[in-house]
Amino acid sequence: MQTEVTDEDEFLAIRPLLFSIAYEMTGSVADAEDILSEAYLRLRRSREHGTKIRSLRNYLSTVVSRLALDQLQSARSRREVYVGPWLPEPLVEEASSGGFEQVERSDTVSMAFLVLLESLNPVERAVFVLREVFSFDYPQIAEIVGRSEANCRQLLRRARQHVEHRQPRFDADPADRDALARRFFAALARGDLGPLVDRLAEDVVAYGDGGGSWPSIPRPILGRENVVRMLTGMARSGFGAGLRLHRVTVNGQPGALVRTADGRLLNVIGLDIVNGQIVAVRSVINPDKLGHLAPLVPWDDPLRGNGRRVDPG
Known part of the structure; x- marks a missing residue:
């Protein structure tokens, strides 16, 4: 029938x-x-x-x-x-899932x-x-x-x-791309990016979408030295406070979730990798954009700077 x-x-x-x-x-x-x-x-x-x-x-x-x-x-x-x-x-x-459902x-x-x-x-x-x-x-x-x-x-x-004229290009070999991402996030968790400095492009850019929340990156950070300094400071303060990295795929590219020990989500990091180098680091910390993923770190948690938020007007 x-x-x-x-x-x-x-x-x-x-x-x-x-x-x-x-x-x-x-x-x-x-x-x-x-x-x-x-x-x-x-x-x-x-x-x-x-x-x-x-x-x-x-x-x-x-x-x-x-x-x-x-x-x-x-x-x-x-x-x-x-x-x-x-x-x-x-x-x-x-x-490890192999794609988006x-x-x-x-x-x-x-x-x-x-x-x-x-x-x-x-x-x-x-x-x-x-x-x-x-x-x-x-x-x-x-x-x-x-x-x-x-x-x-x-x-x-x-x-x-x-x-x-502006369409992004990414590494075609997922294995090489993911191997570099794995090393990058391991170094970030240790707070020591020294061994990987040369794997960041000289003109690497870091973007942070906070939507007015704090902590965030109010404008793009340009250049290897500046990005390494920012990431190192973020890692030493955040992971010293008990944050953990969990590797995932973010919009088809290598990334990680930054979570507290009890699993609450603070932000999502994605990487753009081209020709064996990291050319962009993108962090979404705006809680309005993360609610579909997991329970979030509360606004009054010290990790969010005691709930500080900047209004656009």
């Missing part, structure tokens, strides 16, 4: 695609989850009203894309006054790539993501963004030119 496939079954089957679209367009796990919930509610309402849906995949992809574009446009002004560097909400997998393509969710997409306007970003990452056809893209097909082609051409 053949089991009937329900809308819920089909929704779950294409959920990785829908989540990927929402996350790559917004850079937010929380927003992506909210968008998927709303898309499913809209599907239920459409069914209740007797709407005929020829392709559930196309229908839900369109709904999710429109909702994500709306969310991106509403978030634009907030990000313009964001305190300090903005980084996406991290996607985390165990370092919740996204369809991990090669386009790196933090560097998502930060690059932030430099596009919302419609350009939507057109670029839908065409270049998910291979939507132009009629569907035009319907989603409310532009003509000809205009969508122009938007894509402009976005491609912008992205191609």
